[in-house]
Amino acid sequence: MGDPSFLLHVYIFVLGLCVGSFLNVVIYRLPNNQSIVSPGSHCPDCGAPVRARDNIPLLSWLFLFGLCRDCGVVIPFRYFFVELVTGLLTLAVVTRFGVTLSALFYLLLAWALIAVTFIDLNFQIIPDELTVGAAALGLAVSFLTPLGIKGALLGLGVGGGIFFALAIIYPGGMGGGDIKLMAAIGAFTGWKLALLTIFTSSLLGAVVGIMSMAFYGKSRKDRIPFGPFLSAGALISILWGDTMIAAYLNMIL
Numbered sequence: 001m002g003d004p005s006f007l008l009h010v011y012i013f014v015l016g017l018c019v020g021s022f023l024n025v026v027i028y029r030l031p032n033n034q035s036i037v038s039p040g041s042h043c044p045d046c047g048a049p050v051r052a053r054d055n056i057p058l059l060s061w062l063f064l065f066g067l068c069r070d071c072g073v074v075i076p077f078r079y080f081f082v083e084l085v086t087g088l089l090t091l092a093v094v095t096r097f098g099v100t101l102s103a104l105f106y107l108l109l110a111w112a113l114i115a116v117t118f119i120d121l122n123f124q125i126i127p128d129e130l131t132v133g134a135a136a137l138g139l140a141v142s143f144l145t146p147l148g149i150k151g152a153l154l155g156l157g158v159g160g161g162i163f164f165a166l167a168i169i170y171p172g173g174m175g176g177g178d179i180k181l182m183a184a185i186g187a188f189t190g191w192k193l194a195l196l197t198i199f200t201s202s203l204l205g206a207v208v209g210i211m212s213m214a215f216y217g218k219s220r221k222d223r224i225p226f227g228p229f230l231s232a233g234a235l236i237s238i239l240w241g242d243t244m245i246a247a248y249l250n251m252i253l
Contacts, residue, residue: 016090126177159186
């Protein structure tokens with residue numbers, strides 16, 4: 001018999017791949033105001049239904065060389081990448097928290113953040129269905145986790161409140177989608193990790209912004225979607241936030 005721990009990790013990874021396949025549907029359809037339920041998976045160019053054998057995460061894209069079986073149009077690499085990232089991230093969260101309610105709690109946020117990231121990159125919008133929905137879900141299930149409803153409400157208020165204040169102080173500098181996304185993140189992480197998320201995402205955004213200006217000729221007026229940085233900051237906080245905060249406190253105390 002195989003190692004039970006190894007088999008569990010394989011199952012978790014495959015689960016993540018399947019979720020990633022669904023997230024690809026969300027990423028494509030939600031910004032285009034299409035149902036994420038019906039019709040079933042189909043080629044975005046010719047509309048041909050995707051056969052079951054062509055809908056296997058990762059493998060189908062590789063076996064078809066990233067092409068539609070019916071019309072031969074190129075299927076973007078993003079489909080493969082989203083599935084892979086979701087599988088790896090799902091495995092990372094479960095490895096960090098074990099097979100627990102806390103792991104499921106954070107996975108719900110992580111999966112939403114993946115969709116947010118690619119939608120914001122492609123369309124420069126963050127749909128309310130993801131942000132408001134995630135915030136409501138975070139509050140609804142928080143009582144099942146150590147965070148609790150009070151911690152979730154405080155995190156939502158701190159995360160969303162800081163960004164709302166920034167939007168008032170610097171009009172046009174912070175979009176409504178970013179405010180709602182940060183509120184949703186806070187509902188899942190609590191106020192401490194919400195603050196760490198803001199710091200980490202701002203640092204990442206600054207580094208990428210400077211590199212874009214230095215190497216790609218971007219100017220300060222060129223808009224860079226901030227949703228991906230918030231998502232990255234939140235995921236870093238979820239996986240390593242407690243360790244980062246403890247290390248910081250040891251340095252200053």
